[in-house]
């Protein structure tokens with residue numbers, strides 16, 4: 225008889241685990257607290273506008289890469305058109321009265337020429353950066369097998385394929401973007417590089433890797449948006465007979481004799497299986513659903529002191545104005561500093577989505593302004609609805625005020641104002657402090673391998689962004705694929721990436737939508 229797996233959460237990691245588990249003949253049931261799949265990978269409708277809350281770039285968007293093949297296995301790619309931008313972003317650097325615009329061109333040679341024009345004194349460092357970006361784009365860093373199941377031959381293969389970039393990795397692995405920016409003499413380039421993601425502690429190597437994926441067009445935006453993209457994965461999972469229960473919040477994991485045997489929902493019902501995978505928030509899984517009974521020193525340390533991707537304050541606007549002639553993403557210095565959440569800010573980032581005609585009616589635009597927010601600042605307002613609503617409005621008004629200075633008259637064209645705070649992200653997805661990618665990718669966490677099991681607990685695994693520092697859709701997708709492969713290995717099964725013959729006739733099953 226086939227073993228049964230219960231999966232908590234239908235974010236990308238839960239759906240991917242479910243999908244590969246079905247391909248390998250396991251019975252599967254996913255329990256999701258929300259009434260939709262996707263978790264953080266989502267979009268929402270406001271009047272005529274579809275607001276995208278996730279994908280800026282999806283690694284594996286282009287054929288020829290291993291990640292692309294994995295997305296194909298999951299049914300995510302077929303019929304999906306991707307947009308590849310010619311610019312990552314434009315960043316104003318320096319001061320408002322003495323500013324320059326640093327354009328991060330996709331094309332490496334164009335970027336090189338532009339940087340040298342901005343800072344001829346940094347030519348040598350620019351050549352090194354561009355060379356590295358080109359070298360990185362020649363290497364496919366996703367490997368078929370899970371690391372845990374690799375033998376000597378596999379490691380030799382990895383060493384060989386990584387050879388062109390090994391020196392670069394060694395030179396940069398200990399540097400944050402802030403450290404790396406110091407290698408440039410020009411204050412404009414220093415400023416621009418530090419602020420590419422507005423996370424100065426972010427790993428410099430990871431940033432250059434992102435640039436190289438943009439350069440060789442392997443990280444694009446799926447037309448139709450994030451929810452549409454992930455719904456394809458959900459559809460294939462269900463067509464292959466996978467079950468999914470929405471509006472079903474897991475309260476606890478049922479453990480008997482240190483073995484996970486099932487889950488209890490908040491409505492009191494219990495469900496049993498041979499294996500339980502939590503693809504939900506790590507802290508809630510370990511310290512709430514399992515009451516902190518299965519931890520060790522490393523786990524305590526991670527949850528006490530490892531930095532997180534700070535959550536966003538996310539302002540989305542539906543605007544009756546066509547922005548398609550404007551750069552899709554830009555960071556602007558403001559004439560005067562302005563106040564947000566009690567701190568002063570002298571710049572703001574702006575993005576429009578006119579490159580995807582499905583998100584707004586013709587001639588109109590979806591615009592997004594976001595910044596790294598302070599979870600604890602919002603937490604203080606959690607139980608005071610009036611102050612919370614007033615704070616959201618005040619910040620939205622401030623940011624719209626700045627946008628008005630950039631695009632005079634814009635305020636009267638705004639048809640939709642939508643705000644999401646760290647508490648919104650926390651409430652909708654359960655992620656700790658509303659973090660959008662889990663553990664921050666710093667020089668210290670880069671390459672850190674976290675265990676997907678908990679000490680002393682059998683038949684239980686974790687998937688998703690809380691066991692893969694850096695998070696992101698492709699990394700957690702690969703992590704869930706690896707996990708099912710490891711479970712197959714343990715069960716003495718050969719890992720399959722398609723269902724067994726005749727298997728597809730079993731579906732499609734209907735999603736079970738419990739009312740909240």
Ligand SMILES: Cc1cc2nc3c(=O)[nH]c(=O)nc-3n(C[C@H](O)[C@H](O)[C@H](O)COP(=O)(O)OP(=O)(O)OC[C@H]3O[C@@H](n4cnc5c(N)ncnc54)[C@H](O)[C@@H]3O)c2cc1C
Pocket residue numbers: 232233234235236237238255256257258261262263264265277278279280281282283472473474475503504505508536652653654655660661662687688689690695696697698700
């Ligand atoms: C604004 C934004 C931009 C981003 N941009 C990108 C990008 O450009 N590229 C990229 O690759 N990644 C991006 N990401 C990150 C990416 O979306 C996440 O890393 C990824 O979606 C995490 O997937 P996950 O399955 O691990 O977690 P989640 O998506 O958080 O899924 C967890 C699921 O578990 C459910 N759950 C939680 N608790 C319970 C419970 N008790 N019972 C039942 N269900 C529960 C949640 O509702 C959720 O559906 C972005 C994220 C955001 C928010």
